[in-house]
Amino acid sequence: MFVIHSMYMLNMDWIYLIHVIICLFLMKQLISLLYIIFIYTIGKRLFSKRKLLREAGEWAIVTGATDGIGKVYAEELANDGLKIMLISRNEEKLLNVANEIECNYHVETRIVTADFTKTDVYQRIQEAIDQLSSIACLVNNVGMGVPKLDYYATADYITIDFIKNIVFCNTLPIAMMTHIVLPKMLKQSTTGMAIINIGSHSGYRAFPFLSLYSATKAFVNQLSRSISNENYDHRIHIQTVCPMFVSTAMNGYCKMSLFVPNAKEYVKCALDMYGVEQETFGYIGHAIKEYFTSLLPNSIWKYYMLFMKSWFDKHKKQ
Template identity: 45%
Template sequence: MNVEETLHRAEAPLFWVGAFTVASLVLWLVYRLLSGFRIWVLGNGQLLSPKLGKWAVVTGATDGIGKSYAEELARRGFAVMLISRSQDKLDDVAQSLEAQYKVETRTIAADFGRSDIYSKIEEGLAGLEIGVLVNNVGVSYTYPEYYLNIPDLDNFITYMINVNMTSVCQMTRLVLPRMAQRSKGVVLNISSASGMYPLPLLTVYSATKAFVDFFSRGLQEEYKRQGVIIQSVLPFFVVTKMTRIKKPTLDKPTPERYVAAELATVGLQSQTNGYFPHAVMGWFTTKLVPIDLVIFFGARMNRLQRTGYLRRRKQRELQNGNGIKHG
């Protein structure tokens, strides 16, 4: 058999292999486009409404993303239980919601850095028909820093774990049983894109947010057959006090814009970046870029931020030492 005959015999099988490959890619692309249209254009309709339960509970509800969740859920007709550390701020947000949306509000002042607060919260939630829980409260570093150089490291570890991890587990423990009994309810656990891969110099924060993501996806599989939706939410940068970003851009939205987009994904994605530009960024950094490069560039960015922060702090100390004050 010569080369020409061999190629002729292989022609038909190769044609069908190629055709199958092209057809598979086309079908995959069509599926992804339709899924994206369903999620980012059509959304979930009227899924999030007080039909799930009269009350929405939001932790970390006085600033940023948490406050925007409280406002959007109040706009949809939920009575809102606000939980945060400062009673004064809680009262301000509660009064604003009542005045603007004519909904009932309640508040619980609690420091999630402590582990002895949950009996008080449980008492405050007793008897409420809770349709939505937003586990939003969180804390990050003051500035990027190497692990062993973190000031007051022992207390830092305990505080960050209590706020970012224990709060999610404990609040879910308090609310989930009644949702499961009623076979309806939504739990939104606010993680972070920092939990999608290790982020050096924010290592503890990144690890706690990875926990929130894994915890959420595991519970979703456990309780989805009981009619409860548990969603892991992984935003990139949003204009908040925590990120210190002041000017919104396409990829750095305001909390209001982010929350409106994220709530449209509930019931459609169990793990979401919540906002279309963030979804593109998440796909790019997890599917196209090697993880080692993501870690390298994340570390490089945080080292630069650390250097800038320490330089500015030293300048302030020198100015204060020379008696120079700025109003």
């Protein structure tokens, strides 16, 4: 009888322990979710350093500035009172965006034409940047996407030239532009200067059917973390912004929803998160979605991405 009682108590101890572990896990997940909601609502109002940018310098530099997220960053920073240097490959678009910004926000603009799939553009960019009086902000936004989710081994768009171009365009500019701008910032006596690197949530984990793109975005995330950790000068903040889907030309202006904002809505929120998070998803809908998808084990994540590929293929045909 004593043995049976002891075994019963032992089993109860294990059941109790399992319940405690489950409760602690659920509590941890709830706290994480509440933290996300807090930081993207009250937190950004309390801790945002966006207003410091106006006092940090006269100029903001934006790469990939003629469309989508890059264009809206240029507009928002101009609205904050900064002069804008626009860098992109299409001169006609650059002139149009520069004229729009000057007319709408009454700030000075300069343009630099540069094809970031080439490696010979940086000397000219550095010469243009050296002419600026002071720099408040660099937004490394330029990048290439992929036309569709597909298998790396068999995708018809993946050619030697495509691989070279996407690797050059998505990795080299952030390294080179930061190398050009950071020493100039360090010589300034102001505080609140920013280097904002536009990455992607796809850089955080294995991303089937986006293998090459996600690998280049992992480079952005890792370089930003490393430079931030070695940059002991706390007057300069290095932030990585990792969006999910935003309704822009790059993804065919997909339908807007709680989880798919337009570029204007996304950038306004992301800029407000400057100084709040070093690595940010920029938008509360993206942060919540990433929180839940991050709970999926890799074995399930693979099938989720396979489902997404099938869904995109089906809707593209329609």
